[in-house]
Amino acid sequence: MSGVLTEADFEFELPAARRAEPMPLSLRGVSKAWDKGRVPVLNRVDLDIDVGDRVRIAGRNGVGKTTLMRIAAGLIDPDRGQATVWGTSAVEHPERYQRLVSFLPAGDRGLYARLSVRRQLDFWARIAMVPRRQVAARVEEAIEIFDLRELADRRVDRMSMGQRQRLRIAMTFMPHPDVVLLDEPLTSLDGEGAEILFGAIERLLDKGGALLWCSPAGEHLEYEFDRTYMLVEGRLVRA
């Protein structure tokens, strides 16, 4: 036996990307302008989110919070700068990026109205490339954790807005991402739903994940964040 240790000598294994880049989520010099020549909605935004971090971005309506979240999610590109998760670029390696990050967009869209909760979760698990043998277990886990048992066979168009939001949140956490991005997640949620969400966040952080939460300024939140930023004139300002 040689004296050189290999990965196989350790009990645990870290993904290659993690060894190369310490930050779960990093935004570097991110700028975005919706019209050429106009003031950018995001102006050289820098943000690092470490393992176990709970970070909130707040700000007035229309200030660019959702744009920032969409860039962090890899849904749209910044004009300048880049978003990386464990060093993986959203633009250059979208497939790998989407395996690491999960985004809950604001609003109530993104669900198939005529599919049941269970079918919706199964669909999303497969699209999220959850290993085939784990799909059924993940679906059941999500149904259990997000208290969807009674709704499991109900079609989405026959559910209340709060129930739909719980399903959307379940879909966000189900692939076991490293980084979760939540854009106004409390929309339509009742107190019980909010508690379930906070529990899911704690489990994510316990497993070494990270959270970026975005909601309007002035929203009353019974949840503690490690850092809160205000988005003002395209820049993040520590609150």
Place this chain on the structure above:
Amino acid sequence: MTAFGENLSAFYAVIRRDFHVFLSYRTRLVSQILTSVFSLTLFYYVSRLIRVEGFTTPDRYFGFVVVGIALVGVLYSCFAVSETIRQELVAGTFERLLLSPFGGVRGAVATAIFPLTYAFALSSITLGLGVVIFGLELHWSTVPLALPALFLALLAFLPFGLIFTALTIATKQANVGASWIIALLSIVGGLYFPIALLPGWAQFAAEVQPFTPATELLRHLLVDAPMETSVGLALVKIVGFAEILVPLSLYALYRAIRLGQRRGTIIEY
């Protein structure tokens, strides 16, 4: 778990999603079968009037046109993917595909599979109804060969739908000009009458798309219609069109999505 297995699972998920959505509209199949019966009835009685050169009996024309009717459904289904993606843009579910490792391009291609399979089934039902109700004579010894031929034809047709999907993603309008293209292909593809009846310049249009050789080949295999060219040449044309159009359409789709992501308009609808 291999990447191939994960992709297979994701494709399966999309097909199953579309199947369940289809099942949730309970009268859709019945209404579409009735539409086929009405078309068959119409052309059966029109065919009774046909006694011209090329169609020695009314039944020859009926066999000719039934295959055309069956194929026009397949053609429509190829273009249906762009309308489905338009609906997904509005519902925010296309955004979900983009936010998954499966991605928008594979998601759009997978979305085309169920409508194509369904169109194939409906075409088979149309032919079956033609046989049972109107006494259509199929050339049974070559009918099984129609299956791989249709598969190749679908590979050549589908790119049209994917290019229109790319246009839909770029312009946010469903099927921009698709109905014109379908009407044009119906004419120059010889769906309802032989292309020999068309003027010279229109016959050129019949040569530069895959629908004409596919229709001719499938007619030959299904109802033993004579071919203007050889089976081999028709196959070469279909495969050639597929080889050129499939990568071209996938690239167009990829570019449309990337353009939307770069401009930030991918979330608009």
